[in-house]
Amino acid sequence: MPRGSGPCTVHRVEALTDRQIRASFVNCTKGEVARLKLPLDFAELPWEDLDFLGWVDPxxxxxxxxxxxxxxxxxxxxxxxxxxxxxxAVKSSMCQVCLTGHASSGVTLLVAPLAGSRGREGNTVGIYLCADLACSLYVRGRRQPKLRGRRHEESLTVEEQVARLTGNLNAFVDRVTAG
Structure with missing residues (x-):
């Protein structure tokens, strides 16, 4: 069974150390983990508003x-x-995790190598995500997309949107870790 699989449970990400972050990776080499750079604002991250930690490597x-x-x-x-x-910027796109609409430059295709031998053979899965990986902040209204200046209205509560975000992201990660 893939690591962490099973029923989706919403867990807020707790403040993590550099060591905890580096030890968590399942789909890259030890050398790649050693070379990755943490977010530039790592010391100031709003952990209480994050459902996952996501960043583009500086x-x-x-x-x-x-x-x-x-x-x-x-x-x-x-x-x-x-x-x-x-x-x-005239086109718009939607993140598959938090369902925030952006100008097309605000959503990007991210491709993950599969964990294990299948990933070493070049097999990948992809997902369209907010380019700044700030899904948690969009859902909570802490950041606004550039598309029309605000996030679309939803009938779901913030907690329900967070559960959907978490479920969508966990489903993607389960695909990365499967098999």
Whole structure:
């Protein structure tokens, strides 16, 4: 059974140390983990508003990282940010995790190598996410998308939106860790 799989339970991410973050990764080499750079604002992160830790690597801008709280401890996955040309701000896109609409440049395809031998063979899965990986802040109204200046109205409570966000992200990570 994949690490952390099972019924989706919402766990807020607790403040993590550099060591805990680096030990959590399941789909990259020890060398890649050693080279990853933590977010520039790591000391000031709003942990109380985060359902997962996500950032674009300041030392390698085509790499991104996610660390999710799981029942058996934090689970980290590394992702690639495909190099793409400019996109039109007239188009809009939606994050598949938090369902926030953005100008198309505010959502990006992130591709994760699968954990284990399948990932070493080059197998990947992808997901469209907020380019700044601030899904938790959008859901809580702490950050506003550039598309029309505000997030779309929903009938769900913030807690229900957080549960949906967590479920969507856990489903993606389960695909990374499966098999």
């Amino acid at each position: 030392g390698a801008p085509l790499r991104a990282h996610l660390v999710l709280p799981r029942e058996d401890g934090p689970l980290g996955v590394t992702l690639r940010v495909p190099a793409t040309g400019r996109t039109s």
